[in-house]
């Protein structure tokens with residue numbers, strides 16, 4: 001059974017998609033053992049509690065400097081000892097020491113087709129504002145492994161979504177969530193839990209599900 005810790009900062013709709021997929025059997029061999037947030041007011045924490053999952057707050061604001069936070073975050077992850085850390089709208093940069101301790105065991109969901117509209121300062125609604133500003137006709141979502149860079153680790157899966165002429169950042173964000181994020185993240189977790197994802201020479205390879 002894959003032990004998953006989910007890190008969140010806000011609404012937690014991706015967390016909810018994962019919990020629902022575990023409940024209805026679209027994700028097998030996995031359980032969410034804890035939810036960690038930098039934001040005590042995150043609705044995601046309520047979603048975790050409703051599911052009887054420990055909800056932990058760990059914020060850089062509660063530490064004198066970033067390196068003390070980084071140390072505390074890494075120690076907490078080592079104590080929780082997950083097989084996989086999922087960043088589901090977690091808007092804090094994961095410390096390099098955590099990345100080193102969980103090599104190829106941290107995944108992030110980003111609401112664009114990486115390498116478009118990603119990197120430092122490009123998160124949440126801002127991603128969709130930039131996509132609309134640029135006038136792209138297709139956007140989407142990406143799940144990737146996390147390395148020391150920002151949105152730079154090996155891509156695991158992507159799903160494209162159409163941009164409509166009358167889209168606002170909000171309508172586009174909603175469509176990307178519904179059509180891509182809430183589908184892709186549960187699929188990737190299921191693939192990892194069932195040993196279908198491999199990293200070779202910095203690239204991700206996926207074994208297809210056996211056809212019945």
Ligand code: GAR
Pocket residue numbers: 008009010011012013014015044088089090109110111122123124127177181
């Ligand atoms: C999601 O769209 C996620 O892809 C994005 O934040 C949102 C969180 O929503 N993450 C990033 O932009 C990371 N760079 P949620 O809390 O409802 O899942």
